[in-house]
Amino acid sequence: MTTPTQPGSLDGPGLRRAVTTLCITEIVSWGILYYAFAVLSSDIVDDTGWSQTAVTAAFSLSLVVSGLVGIVVGRRLDRFGPRRIMTAGSVLGVAAVVVIGTAPTYPVFVLGWLVAGVAMAGTLYPPAFAALTRWAGAERVGALTTLTLVAGLASTVFAPLAAGLQAITDWRTAYLWLAVLLAGVTIPLHWWGLDHAWEPATEPTHEDKALAREVRSVPFIALMATATISAFVVYAAVVNLVPMFVERGLTTTEAAIGLGIGGIGQVAGRLGYARFSRATTSVSRLAITIVAVSLTTTLAAVAPAEVAILFAVSAAMGVARGIFTLIQATAVSDRWGIARFGHLNGVLTAPVLIASALAPFAGAALADGLGGQQEAFVALAVLALVAVLPALATGTSLSKSAPPPAGAPRLRG
Secondary structure (H helix, E strand, O other): OOOEEEEEEOOOHHHHOOOOHHHHHHHHHHHHHHHHHHHHHHHHHHHOOOOOHHHHHHHHHHHHHHHHHHHHHHHHHHHHHHHHHHHHHHHHHHHHHHHHHHHHOOHHHHHHHHHHHHHHHHOHHHHHHHHHHHHHHHHHHHHHHHHHHHHHHHHHHHHHHHHHHHHHHHHHHHHHHHHHHHHHHHHHHHHHHHHOOOOOOOOHHHHHHHHHHHHOHHHHHEEEEEEHHHHHHHHHHHOHHHHHHHOOOOHHHHHHHHHHHHHHHHHHHHHHHHHHHHOOHHHHHHHHHHHHHHHHHHHHOOOOOOOHHHHHHHHHHHHHHHHHHHHHHHHHHHHHOOOOHHHHHHHHHHHHHHHHHHHHHHHHHHHHHHHOOHHHHHHHHHHHHHHHHHHOOOOOOOOOOOOOOOOOOOOOO
C-alpha cells in the first residue's frame, strides 16, 4: 500500500479506484468520440452525399476545438478537480454524438463535432493525466503507464463494435447506440468513481505568478515547439502508414496487419517507459525518443520491402510512439512539478492537438507534392530531427541532474 506523499495525493486503494475508473472511461470516450469516426465515415459519405473531405474536416475541426478549449479546461481542473469537469465533458459528449447521428444538414453535423471537441477537452487524456498526476504524486509514472496501456485498447474494442453496429443498422443508429453507451458508462463513473478529495490550486500568489510566467519562458516554448513538431510527424506517419506499405508492395490486408503490429510495439514501449525514465533525464529521454521517431520513420521508407522487415519497422515505430505518449503525459510535471499541472499541460497540449488534427491532411498533401509516400516519410523524418534542437533547451530545475526547488516534492520519473 502506498501512502500520500503530498497534499491531494491518494493512498493505494484510492489511487487504484481512480486508475480503474479512468481506464474504463478513457477506453469508452476515445472509442466513441474518436475511433468510431474512422469506421463510420465512409458510410456517412455514401448516405449523405457530403464529400469525404468535408466530413473529415468536421472531425478535424473538433480536434482543433479540443486543443483550444483544453487551455481553459486545464485551468478549471487545477481549481475544481476532475470530477465535475469530466462528468460535464461526458454529458456534452453524449449530446454531441446524438447531434452528429441525427444531423439533417451538414452545418448541423459540423455543430455536433464542435460540441464533441469541447467534450474531448473534458474527457480524453489531458484531464485524465492531470487527475492522476496530482493523485498519484510520486507514483504518477506507474499510474499513467497503466492508463495509457489500457486506454490503448480503445481502437481494438470500438473499431469492430462500430463496424458491427453499422453492419446491422446504419451509421446514424450506430451513433445513437454509442451515445447510450457513452452515457451509461462514463457519466456515472466520472461522477462517483472520481469522488476523491482534491487539493485545489491556490489563488494567484507571487510564486504562482512566477510559475505562470513559465509559459513564456524559453524551456516551455521550446517544449511546446518540440512536442508540436513531433506530434505532427508521429500522427502523419501513423495515418499514412498503410498507404506507404501498399506503395512499397504489400497488399492492403498485409499493410493493415502491419499497422496493428505497430500497436503491439506501442504497448511494449509503454511497458518499458518506467525503466527508461529512471535511466535518463527529462531532456535526454525527450531527445532520444525524437531521434527514434526520426529513425523509424526513415526505415519505413528505405528498409527492404519484405513483409517481415516492414512489420518489424512498424513495431519499432510503435515503440517510439508509445514512449512519446508517456513523455507528453509527464513532460510538464517532470520540469515544473504538479502545482499548476492542468493549466500548463493545457497550454502545452493545445498546439499538439491542432498539429495532430492537421497531420493526416498534411501528410497526404506532402506525398502528393513530393511524388510518393516514401519521399514524404523521409521529409517527415528530417522534420523530426529539427525538433531535437528545441528539445535540448527544455531543461529546468526539476531535471534529474538538479534538485527540486525548495519546498517542492521530489518526484520520480
